[in-house]
Amino acid sequence: MLTSRLRALLLPLALISGAACPHAQARPLVLVYHQVGAGSGASLGIAPHALRQRVETLRRLGYRFVTSSEAARAAPQEKVAVIQFDDGFESVYRLAFPVLRDLGVPGTAYVIWSRLDQPGSLSRAQVRELRAAGWEIGTHSHRHAALADLAPAGLRRELSVPDGEAARCVAYPLNRHDARVRRAASEQGLSCGVAGGPPALGRPDPLALPAPAITPWDGTLLPMRARWGLDARVPLLMAGLSEPLLDALVDPAGVAVTPPRSWNPAHYELLGNGLISVAWRGERETRLAWREGRWSANAAARRGVGVGGAYTGGSVAFNVAPVTLAAGWDGSGPLLGGALALGGHGEVWARTSRLNGAWTWAAGLTVIPVDYVQVSAARDVTGTQLGLRAALPWQDGEGRPLRVGGGYRWGEGAGPFAELEYRVGSYSLTAEVSGAGRFGVKFTSVW
Template structure:
């Protein structure tokens, strides 16, 4: 019925309806979603804002503000078990810096607030990091000490063996085993969450805006801090406002408004779009790419469900456009998807590959014809990713690898390349650089065609 109505609307308005509906659902959270409130910091006594540092005075002010707003302070594992709707807050410190013990511990002890610190175990007892004795003292004072992995690796880029190595409890943790994990760089997926549970961890902190429903205990949200949090904190607690909220709104509104009011022919779906995206998905992602055309993708996970949006604009000489929106349900190891796109119904599915990646397929009607596609992503070894996709217009094969540089920050520099047959035929090469959960990539393809892709994950 809905697809029949959309088919009789101008294509630009049906595209706008799909995108604006997603805006209303994803970018405008309700008051009940701002719980639990997790504030994540790294160093104490350094600059605030994007550096994730905070001064002792600012820390005291944040605690007092949340108390006035009716929040009760708990540890990460207590927040994961808290009843739905209860106002609980977590003060979290990642990386295990020594300044947490020296500057934050006295402030929180005076205020009667338990903290949670996530330790990179390979750095324990090193200069500038917590010592084993300090970890024991924090635990004795009611703090929770969780794991931030063994070496601060980008967990979503690891093979099953690498995940076991990074998440397995080690001797450095002492006699008390960690209950929770804070995923380094906010990068995780279903493979990472499953391995964390296998290693005896019962909660995880993933970063990002709050969910629309109850938070997943293995992926608790932790909205990104900003330099303006002294002012924004009441808004964040009530509405779930996060530093990524403008990105979500822009990523959805721009495709909806792009070409609005002007008739455009229908384009085919993006070749590499997986409408059943789940196995390699964290809590969400948004990506915007410009490569002769404009390509926006958004994915949002709620428990076993995910919502996946793809929008193409400015395709070919006729400036064709496409919008697709699918809802997927994970029934491990299979994920099934259904939805609507610019031409009518959309179906898809994916199959997990035992922790090494996934294969997927998709079909939809565009212009009265069925368009199909299939593809897959394989992670055979740590920091190496193979990808393939094929549709009626052509085939694409790719390889991406992280350079062994700054391994303690998840190897942020990536190089890759591949070949396309059919539409856009020819070789291509790409270079990607990551800063935490954000990345920028540049691509050069045949004929010196240049493209840029921006991505945020959580």
Template sequence: MLTSRLRALLLPLALISGAASSHAQARPIVLVYHQVGAGSGASLGIAPQALRQRVETLRRLGYRFVTSSEAARAAPQEKVAVIQFDDGFESVYRLAFPVLRDLGVPGTAYVIWSRLDQPGSLSRAQVRELRAAGWEIGTHSHRHAALADLAPAGLRRELSVPDGEAARCVAYPLNRHDARVRRAAMAQGLSCGVAGGPPALGRPDPLALPAPAITPWDDTLLPLRARWGLDARAPLLLAGVTEPVLDTLLDQGAGEAPAVEPPLTWNPAHYELLGNGLISVAWRGERETRLAWREGRWSLNAAARRGVGHLDGAYTGGSVAFNVAPITLAAGWDGSGPLLGGAVSLGGYGEVWGRASRLGGAWTWGAGATLIPADYVQLSAAHGASGTQLGLRAALPWQDGEGRPLRLGGGYRWGEGAGPFAELEYRVGSYSLTAEVSGAGRFGVKFTSVW
């Protein structure tokens, strides 16, 4: 018989893993590049001849090439492909435009408006010529900000399109977005967005189209990527799905570990601050894994803890949540029984959330809040039976055009792991690595991937 902890993961993780190995064709397929003629593979660059080969490969597979907004409106059975260029480099006009014009393929260029007419970037005259040739010009924000880290005023500023320009779609810088960002995009008149990441299980959200990351081996692997929708996160997704399940099976073989509280800051109604998905693994005296996957108004959430305290306690829980703005409600199962959760958005400034589950035959609860009162500043609080935590995180004003990748944080915990703590986080695109040191004498690291 399966343990209750294993059952807690089966529903959400089976659905999540199905996305990584779906037999359905990935439609639409979006190929995202930056520079042309400089670098290749994981550097997000492509040579003109490789671009030609990839277009011809997809055509042989029956794909029709369209722009981003056309892909967002395409019928589910259509096999459409998008050639997308982010950042607005001048090499797109000089090297990619002639190749695609010769092939009769429209491209979509997402420009950073503050960089137009700068050395190495597209000029306004070149943008007009691309539009006249059937290309779509979208927005990549005003300054290439990390949109999910901005307060409402910052979102309006970054998503606005300059006078005299027009855009239907946004490519979210660094693949970072959430429900607040998607609503702000709609409020600015944008009807589609590209979010990166593996394909959706069902019909893609027009405001968060998947765009699997390119690889250095796409000249060979592109037919497989087109069929299965795999991207560079596929190994991470597979590991994130199977690791908690294997842990639970090993626990079963070694005897049940004592059940403990859910992770203090885990929100089973995770939606308001979620993009299309998230994987995180943390080690700080225990091991903690979290998974989230969004499909339209639905989200799937799972969390697991192992090696908690001197008794080596364990927790496994999973939930399904549904959003009817501004409220998200969740229900699921954990190692001790039913799991309930809920969250309320705070007008674009974050959310408050709560959960209830059974532990030791009695109901226990937890609650918390995440606030974004100003651009690149985040306040958090969480409280449960195991303790209380207050935290503050802020991004340093360094590499502003790359979303301020260096962040400092800290706070205080009462109860489990009591004492002050400090964090240092560094981001590379949609991946981040966080180191933590606490007054309780613990050192921890956390790896996170979002899309």
């Protein structure tokens, strides 16, 4: 049992664990800021003198400064860095532009088109001046929408560039994107995108360049970030890796149970560059995903199911649109899965694996019929689950961070359930109350 559970976890996560490997270079290195002269650290703000120091530090480390589109085309061995400003604040023109002009460094400003010429935001005249000085102007969507929550028509609307403007790159608001978003960006004529998160292990996807999250300690940690691509999510990622591994080592004789009902081992269509989630609902459930180009690695673990029940499974998937095929291993034997994209509205998926000597199965779907509404369903040998989630039209310019949902489960965990989720950027916290008398919470980070 111990060998099987370790194999199930380590097969796909050999790819993920390389994120902390000293050979994982942060190239291109993207530094993302918002306001200039106000706040610092996790607020994504930076003072002008600190901006100068960061540029000088990276130059001493051998980095050459380029724009986002130039970074997307750079050779893998080149040490290039991008200074990026999201949202199009007017302080970028007043305070960052003079510093970078003095240093001979081009910046990249990602603007929210509906906010141009508004108080506190860049004007169209300032945008033209930045372009003339060698800066790149990219799109941060029309209204700063959470793109991964939009249906195809909404994606086209948010990713379109106004008449008279031009953009080659997109910075995905809140770092939220998936294969649908990346395809829509390409169809709109965009050739690169910035997605956030730790560096890719191989050549970065031009439509999902990594941009490690800044920290309050970057003045000191920047050389290490440049060398290893350290990101604020690294502790989360390492915790997510070590938790199921320690479970397998500490209690190797756990009773094998079914995989999480809604786990899709061919996760790709609705995946950005990565995901980690940990949920507690009377049991503990951990999920991990990592994408590299057309490949993804997916893992899931359950702990505390019934009396000593546990599950650990992992897979490697390959996408040939619109199909994704997966193969892997879980605590009982081989695991197979597949998914089919639904024309930009979501996907259907299925999996099968051996459990206690017999083949078991599951199938499900996730559909985004209209903007900010998600319908899901899953069925396995233990029962069925239907769910509906919608984002409330509050703080529309911040991707509608408050979401409500609910549904019904038949079989295992039978009864109605209700959810309340709140998002802060690419992080979210979800609370659940179910008719089965259980209260649960889930923490999720995507990039």
